[in-house]
Amino acid sequence: MSEHAMSAAQSARAERIAARTRGDNWRKPPRRIEASECITCDSCLRGCPEEFGAIFDRGLDVIIVPELCSGCPACVLECPVDCIYVDEDWTPTDASVWSHVELTADPS
Template sequence: MIEIVSATACIACDVCIKVCPTDVFDRGADGIPVIARQSDCQTCFMCEAYCPVDALYVSPVSAPAGPDNPHTDEDAVAGHGLLGGYREMVGWGRGRTSGALKDRNPLLKAVPPLPESRLPAPAPLATTPWNHRSD
């Protein structure tokens, strides 16, 4: 469930507001999104995945965390590198390595020539249209 919107990291781009399928956020007076309907959060991680500056934290627990819970403490979450942690895990966030760069398949520089088949043709080749009678 969405727990933290970091006002210090947020750039007020509204991406989280736009991608949230259940309309959890409202735009605050200062432009920073606020969690307005936390109970509507489906813990889909879309807001955290799309946040370009890792300013969001979605707890993997599908119920709101209490005020004394470490999942609601921005300093604790940031200290453990969890702000934007889901985004990093799916390869979209900090330290991102493009999937093409991770590909270990060898690159073909040229297609090797293929030898002529030594198998006979499976059927005689037709020299006339096959679906017309010749009478």
């Protein structure tokens, strides 16, 4: 990805974080991690494309923020225990998670 394209992707991610909404053009539902099956290896986190940055390790669990998840299968392909599923019935992310997302967001 070119530097300009990466900058645009990071800007779009920052806008989604500020608005706390999913991309309007995203047709696939977001993914979710089944905590009871997850081994907290962070493979999914490392596999999530930077322009989405939807996966966060909160210490005891790894979560996908649905508003940042495009529904692409990148994390699924990296997961060694197949604990990532399509989340047709996702709910908005709570404020405590958004606080973590905003703290870890790239300020540039």
